[in-house]
Amino acid sequence: MQEIADVFETPVSREVWKWKYRLPDEANRDATVRDTWRRVARALAAAESGHSAHWERAFFEALEDFRFLPGGRILAGAGSRSEVTQFNCFVMGTIEDSIDGIFSALKEAALTMQQGGGIGYDFSTLRPSGMPARRCGGIASGPVSFMRIWDSMCATVLSTGARRGAMMATLRCDHPDIETFIGAKRVAGELRNFNLSVLITDDFMAALEHDRDWPLVFPINTEKTPADSEQIVSRRWSNTDSPVPCRVFRVIKARDLWHAIMRSTYEYAEPGVLFIDRINRQNNLWYCEHISATNPCGEIPLPPYGACNLGSINLTRFVTDPFEDKAALDFQAIKRITAVAVRILDNVIDASRFPLPRQRDEALGKRRLGLGVTGLADALVMLGLRYDDECAAELAEKIMRTVCLAAYRASVELAGKKGCFPLFDPDKYLDSGFARTLPHTIREAIAERGIRNSHLLAVAPTGSISLLANNVSNGLEPAFAERYQRRILSPVGLQNYDIENYAVRLWKRLRSEPTLPPAFVTTFELPPHAHLRMQAAIQRWVDNAISKTVYLPEDFPFSDMESLYRQAYDMGLKGCTTYRPNPVTGVVISPSEPLSTSSVCCEQTD
Structure with missing residues (x-):
């Protein structure tokens, strides 16, 4: 089990893998998380009509070290014998x-x-x-x-x-x-x-x-x-x-x-x-569907029987020289993994089971994807940028623009090799509100060669898969705290864990000192408008939507909260969600005292 210890830096990450994503079949159980990556890569590469061995290697390299995090249903279901769907x-x-x-x-x-x-x-x-x-x-x-x-x-x-x-x-x-x-x-x-x-x-x-x-x-x-x-x-x-x-x-x-x-x-x-x-x-498909609902977290608005096919690029793995003056993001590597991630998610459509025939028909007719990012807040800290800095929002927009354009180019290339999605109508597609904002070169490529997937981008909350990846920050959310307690549902009930922020843990390991990174800032230290500004910066380059919660302190004035929702509309957002501590919903995550030597409390609640 040494291999698992090398990959997982925290007990909670290992437990999330064991409970949620490890193949449960005793005869074919994943011995390590690398076995999980190999299983997923092999199953999805099988959807390729040729060169499956090449794509299995490419997919494994994307998954390795948590660089690309497919949706949880993909990790749990791809290559398994269970009657489950790979769509979240x-x-x-x-x-x-x-x-x-x-x-x-x-x-x-x-x-x-x-x-x-x-x-x-x-x-x-x-x-x-x-x-x-x-x-x-x-x-x-x-x-x-x-x-x-x-x-x-x-x-x-x-x-x-x-x-x-x-x-x-x-x-x-x-x-x-x-x-x-x-x-x-x-x-x-x-x-x-x-x-x-x-x-x-x-x-x-x-x-x-x-x-x-x-x-x-x-x-x-x-x-x-x-x-x-x-x-x-x-x-x-x-x-x-x-x-x-x-x-x-x-x-x-x-x-x-x-x-x-x-x-x-x-x-x-x-x-x-x-x-x-x-x-x-x-909506890119305004001409053949009408939307009146979303998936449970809101990042994928969908028509009847539509499905969300999710995956996230872990931005912390693309920061070079973290915490140094020369720290930077490797945008070329982000472009490369985006292209592979699009192919992985596109293959999920062909490899997955569907609970209902109409869900399968809908997925095959439009081939909708939801590729996003996670670990944004931790990556910003590693780059020396506070989440509420204006330049942090500008960098986030550059990141999402890079992913968006790379994803659209990859989907155009796939269309040339595998065909467009069946309901593609070039004139109407390019007349959609989002497609009109794409650069001329991409619009021209879509007109000439078509596109494989109707939609390509979404920013999901990534709760469990971020924990799996050694607790990087969720989606585009800020860090909750330096350390905190979190209740996680396991097969034996709710388990309590003490968790330390990924960027903080990396900083202490590299610097060998018990301080906080200069750019580290927590959710409740941020002005609420900083949340909206970050969401708005990214929304421009997301053709689906974004799951984002604006956390408010308990004493936040009601009138100020009401104005946030009006601002969200004026800023061009597709939705808005806030959370203020209250006696009805309770608390899922709470600040913790300094970490004890035993990470798992093992307290079971009803």
Whole structure:
């Protein structure tokens, strides 16, 4: 086991590998993490029609030393005999507003979660509470009541093992039950397997800005003639291709609804906000899909049955001469590994199992990828840059631009060898909001040769895989603390670990002194605007989206938090999520006393 000790610098990294990513089959168990890398490289290289041995070596070199971190489902599932998917998350199909439709959707969700996929759902298609249910003569109980069934299903299907259930629920800001949705998680333990996000439209933001009324509406039954007294407006609903007549249930002030969203977010960290019109306007596939939901962490907005195929480049492995005056990023190496990572993720589409046939059809038709970065905060520290420095945001933008352009070039090259994604339409694709911002040379290459993948970039939270890679900082998040305690779900329950920041640990090893790197700054030391500035700097070069949480101190003023969300919209972000310590959601990570000699507390909680 000496090989494992050489690779893993911390006990928690080794345990995460053993619990989450090591092949569990006793007859073919990975003896070391290098066996895991070899298994993944071999399985994905098998999707190559020729030169598979060459690509197996290239893939292994990318995975080695945690340089490229595929999504957790890829690490756990590639090359295994288990009936699991290699896609981390899915957005499920549109929920039909009937008992048959609802429970058919529930079954699809259970089958997907059983194979390891998280799910996202837009519940806006379900009629509001109090509305007559035409077929049975009853009264509808509303979307939130059915969300509780999903929540129970998730808890039951994933009641054992080391993977926690993950679901996203979205609801339109003009749905009559939006206020119930906003307050759905006010009670501790309610809908605990869901993240909630409100779909905010441009029209709503305009109404908010000008203090206008805001109608809450729902599509009228096509078989029902509206009464003369009913007010009817036209809306493109979540499951429609064009505007449809909707009945106005109530009219409220836009500012009152916004205040309710903000107050709930302030008090118990939910719901988040998705600027859904911007998401659809920027979508490369605006011409053949409409998005109204995301995966559970929000970095991949997806159409019905869409899947997120994730991987992250570990930026800490590309810093040369860390902490020295001549410290630098190796951008050429980042370009090279980006090209290999695109090929790895593209092969996942062909190698993976899918819980549902429609998920497979969707993935093969569009070949969507979500390549991102992790370890950004630690890399900045190693380069001598504080996270809140203006030059740190400028460097982050340069990093993401480098990854973006290298990924698009790699996908164009792949299209020349393997073909474009089937739903590619060059004129319409290049007319999308994001594609119009690409450099002329890349747009010209796409027009001439096509492109293999409809989307290529996303910045995921990378919680477990960052722990696996010796606890580099997550995604683009700042460092939480020099050292902290974290509860991690294992097959035997929750385990408590003392964890030290990667950059701090490296600094102490290189300098042999118990100080902190000069550029080291923690999440709660940063002004909240620094979080938004970093997200905005990167968003320009991300065709999917970004998972980012703005952490706020407990005494942060409510009015200042509310203004952050308006700033997020004005800065061109696709969504915003904040977290302020509160008694409802509890604390997953907490500051720790100096590290003890025993890293694992082994305290099991209920």
